Amino acid sequence: MSLLTKTMSLAAAAAMAVTLMSSASFAEDGTGQQLYPLFTYRTGPYAPSFIPFGAGNVDYLRYINEVEGGVDGVKILVQQCETAYTIERGIECYERYKSGYNGALTAAIYPHSSGLDVALTDKARVDKIPIVSPGGGQNIATDGRVFPYQYPLVFDYWSEAQIIVDYIAQQAGGYDKLKGLKIATLYHDSGYGRDTIEPLGILSKKYGFEDIQIPVPHPGEQQQTQWQ
Structure with missing residues (x-):
């Protein structure tokens, strides 16, 4: 998972932006509200990356409800469900x-997991439930003609x-300056973490940099050896 911290931050911001299309109360009665199923992983090996994100997510939705009165008057009903990733x-x-x-009612599902996003592809098509990642x-899934219920927002791998x-080309002064450079990528050694390997290989041939x-072994919290 390259640029993990930056990716998580952008993901949190995007999730909040899309949530504004719907809306969150924390009461049990959901009549007249929009359901936001919050898939959490406060347990398991990836808990350190989710705990601060999850806390911010809940606080933001509470703010929308209590201070803004919901979105267009519609409040959000949050139901948390632990997946342990x-x-x-x-x-x-x-x-x-x-x-x-x-x-x-549920407007969309945010799996907060690339593996779960893939696993839900066929189910979402049958149930007609948008999966937002x-x-x-x-x-x-960026081709909506083929994947009408998958929404990989901001960017995919x-x-x-x-x-x-x-960005590196911009800092170097142009794409022609990439030739001969060495660009190292620390990636999470998992199915989704390896998704950037192929496109970076293609780009290295195109621009002439060494890829x-x-x-970084699962779960990815320890990276000291790789950075030495």
Whole structure:
């Protein structure tokens, strides 16, 4: 997972922006409200990356409800569901809340997991439930003609690779300055973490830089050796 901290920050911002299209009360009765199923992973190996994000997410939604009065007068009903960042528990959470809760309907599902995003592809198509994955998701899902219910917002892993190279070129003074440079990528050694390898390989051939790939073992919290 390259640029983990930056990706998580952008994902949080995008999730909040899309949430504004819907809206969150923390009461049990959901009549007249919009359901926001918050898939959490406060347990498991990825808990350190979610805990601060999850806290900010909940606080922001509470602010929208209590200070702004909801969005266009519609408040958001938040229901948290712990996945421990496992696909099995994520699917359980999806099935539990895909049809709403206590009178509040579900507008979209935010899996907060690239693996779960993939696992929900066929289910979302059948159930007609949008799957929103800010700063992640499947690059092929950008084609809405084929994946009408997948929304990889802000960027996916392929466009992320292009954004990184664009920024380096800007700092270097142009794309022609990339030739001969060594660009190292620390990536999370998982299925989604390896998604940037292919596009970076293509870009290295196009611009002539040396593409160095350095894996970070699961769960990715310890990176001292890779940075030495």
